[in-house]
Amino acid sequence: MIVKLSPQDTRRYNWYIWRFVIACFSFVVIMLLLTAFGIFGQLPSFRDLENPKSNLASQVISSDKQILGTYFVQNRTNVTYKEISPYVINALVATEDARFYDHSGIDFNRTFSIIFYNLIGKKQGGSTITQQLALNLFSERAHNPFKRIIQKLQEWITAVKIERHYTKEEVITMYLNTVDFGAYNVFGIKSAALTYFNTTPDKLTPDQAALLVGMVNGPGIYSPINHPDNAIKRRNLVLRRMGEVGYLSDGQVEEFKQKPLGLSFHPINHNEGSAPYFRAILKREVQRILVDKSIFKEGDIPYDLDRDGLKIYTTIDATMQRYAEEAQKEYMRNLQAQFNNHWKGRSLWKGINNFQLLLKQGMQRSDRYKALKLAGKSDEEIKEDFNTPAKMTLFTWKGDIDTTMKPIDSIVYHKMMLRNAMMSMDPTTGYIKAWVGGTNFEHFKYDQVRMGTRQVGSTAKPFTYAVAVDAGFSPCMEVANVPVTITGYGEPWTPRSTGTIPGVLTLRKALANSQNYITAYVMNEVKPQPVVDLIKKMGVNSPDIGPYPSICLGTFNASVFDMTGAYSAFANHGVWTEPTFLLRIEDKNGNVLYDHHATVRQALNEQTAYVMTYMLKGVVDEGTGWRLRSKYKLTNPIGGKTGTTQSNSDGWFIGITPQLVTGVWTGCEDRDIHFRSTNLGEGANTALPIFALYMQKVYANQALGIKKNVDFDPPKSGVSITLDCKSYHQQQQPDSTGVEDRLEF
Template structure:
């Protein structure tokens, strides 16, 4: 039955409908006004839009503009618009917001069509790229429907603000710098390009760009690692959208669809990148620097290296760093085999009286022990746990291995692993070029370049000889190589010397240092006295607290770091000027404002003539002394000085190599000094440390682009050299002096 409405009824019903529409429209307007005034929550201010609150990784940058690594909570690094491939931008616009360049933050045409699709059961998202950016930057998606409605209005208003204050290029760049690319802590297109394809954003091909952009809508479900089939289908959909928008031809799309995903996936963590030991030390020092110098943000809050996107410029050379890491790995694998052969079939418990104590100390330092203690476990329960086999990952020089082992046995295994550290620096500028603080940062976090100190052995001898040279002694002076007893400093001190390593008869100071002779070194110490030697050691930047005015410092009984020792030797190559080893140049905030700039400390430690004569002495070590394998085995025949060092029981092996442009210190030993090589032939610095230096220098010299020249010798002082270094002429002078003395006596 059809009811015919009167004109009055029609007008009345029309009025109801219009009232409903007006009321609904008014409600929406009021809701938007309330949202705009922050009644439902504060909206980002213009200042917030200029400085969006995102967790941005801080970058550590080498002197040759390479990224050494990052500090992050979220692995996110920004790029500029010019650093993004057009393929990425085209894929994003085609897939997420085809009218991006036409709307002002909200695409009403798309919004109403999306409402229609959702009503008929075809669920689709209606957010523009700008709205998605607003969500990424300033809030997290709400799960409550009512809260989500309010949040959506906030996004709309924020999107309009963003469009008013930023260009389209800036918006798309910010979006690509903040978007989530998967469950591996990967944020931003730069991190995504590196993680999934080991490339940069500007080098992404259309199919690679399509894969990454395809992940934006569902980084979990479209993950190429966990769901490769979904990722492939999604990539092909994005390629088709790019074709529909005219960014790709039909033929190109067909070609790209046939390609596999082509992943070069590498999960990024804090251990990834170059120089991990260096970066760990650097982070702690920067944090301390900010506190000491009261460097804060404009609002007075402290900087956060993991969130504030700082740019940290360092002196390290990425290529030289790689060469140093390669040299260590190349040599230490074989040296470990030599070490293992010496201990094969021998009981640590019998050979090392203190081994039980070392093992307990090692156990107490483990995270496993600390965790069990926090759980309230008794000592007996902890011992039982450490004697129960478990799955674990172990470091070997051939690569990590998964195995089943008792935790206590893994401690024994690690105690028998050799450690090695290297630092290389420019002696003129003080700039550190390479820093290898240990053998594997993932397994052994302790830095042995600066944080660790070990007994330096014979690498301390040049300091005593330098004091003698400073007092007019010639390297050609001949001394009987026989035992010396020094008195006047507590108990009389007579250093020993191995019979097979002791040269007979009378030898020159240069030869004594070249062959690391203890007796002659002690003789020189007795002549120059301990106090001046101690003062010189400290003047050359060695900060060890156990350096005192006692005779034994001439043989290196004190502890020092690779950092300090390498810095000290740089004074020999730099005309007597000690230049503080420098590795941090400046720190900038994410906007390029300089927060800190380093100024290197320099002081005159030796006079220029003494430094030059000492380079002549150090070259003797390499030419025909304990460091001669640099020449005969590694064929480095250019001007190189150096000094080997071996401590008691072969616990530490050292070599510090000196050239006009690079000074490099290397140390090798076990975690505990009680575990060591059984012979000096294998465990001495000439075999345990020198080869790492030589392999590193071979690589450096082979790369001419680094500018480290082989045909450069140490510059003599402009004022000339008064100390005789020509031993033939010196002998004639001495003979003439003796004849004069005899006549005077007569």
């Protein structure tokens, strides 16, 4: 039955409808006004719009402009509009906001149509790109319906403000720099392109762009890793919309729909990237500088290295760093096999001093032990846990392996793993070019370049010889290679010696072959204090360096960092330049926050430094470093010194060339675990080969500018110390009275 309304009833119902519409409109206006005045929460200010908050990863940049790695809470790095493929921009506009270039932040036509679709059960999002940007920058999506309504009003107002202050290009760039691309801590188009396709945003193809843009509304459900079928369907929908808007032809749409996902998936974490040990040290150094130098943001707010997008410029050369890491991996794999074979079939408990104590200490230092202690477990319960097989991942030089073994056995396994560290620097500038702090940062995080100190052994001998050369001793001076006892410094001290060459040797040959007796003789002549003074002038700051005779044989501890820096003075005309790895720090806008200025000092005179390069070349030409020539065919001018500590606990080699000084150390975590034979445990076998492999790679790449056939420059004023031993011996012949000038020892 149809009821016919009178004109009076019609007017009355129309009035009700209009009252409802006016009431709704007034409510919305009032709510907008209340929101605009901050009644429901403060809106972003103009300053906030100029400097939107976002967790921006800080970048570590090499000297050759490569990104070595990042520090981040969210893996996000900004790009400019020109660095984004137009396919990405077109895909985003076509899918998320087709009228993006026509509205001013809010698309009311779309908003009301979306309300209608939602009322009839077809859920669709109505936010423009600018509104989504407002949400990304200034808030997190609320789950409470009332709060979400308020938040939506805030987004509207903020979106209009954003459109007033930024161009469309800037808006879309900011959006693509902030959007979430999945559960792998990937934020922003640059990180997404690298993570999913191992490329840069400007090189993304239409199908790649469609896949990434398709993830925007549901990075979980449209993940190409976890839900590849969903990802393909969503990608094809984006491609279809690009075709509908006219960004792609029908043929192109069909062509790209047929393509596979084509992923080159590479999730990024803090261990990823080159030089992880270096980056860990650098992070602490940058944080210290920002505090010590009182470098703050506006309002004395401290910088957050994980959120503020700093750019940290370093001296590391990405190519040389890669060569250093490759050289270490190549040789340490072989050396570990030697070590394992050396101990195969032998009892570790009988063959290694205090092995039971070492295991106990290793257990107590482990994360597992600490967690069990915090859980209130007794010593017996902890012991039982360590003797109960469990699943774990072990490091090997062939790659990580998943296995099941007793935790106590895993400690034995890791105790028997050799460690290694290496640093390479330019002796003139002090710039560190490569830094390898350990064998695997994921498993062994302790840095052995700067944080770790080990006994330096015979690498300390050149300091004593340098003091002697400075006093006028010639490398050609001859000394009988017999035991020497030094008194006057507590108990009389007589060094032990292995591999002693009988007879009378020149100082150059004695250093080349690392002869302890002659080194002790030289120490007795020059006395300990001048040697201590020189070591400290050359930047070695170990607290256990004191005026006692045995320092000539390297009984003190020092870091690879300090020892490599010290040798750089020999190669740099006696000038010690502080080893430098940080050049400057900039904020996200390119403003310089910190510039590093290295300390430089004349550690020894130029003539002494030059004579020492001649002495150190003798190590390679005729001494313990000979395999650089014989096995590795490095025939160019190279000096260096091997070092082997007591019981072969530490192996060292520090090599010098006019343009590069490189220090290498190898040993186990505990000094009681080592090779039992000097033939295997000496620095010539454990450290020198890594230097050799590294230098082979460096010399092969001429673009690095490290010239192979350049020798050390003599002082411009000449050299008064005789280096030609034939001439030296003629000068030392007996005079007419028959009294011999040459000293006999």
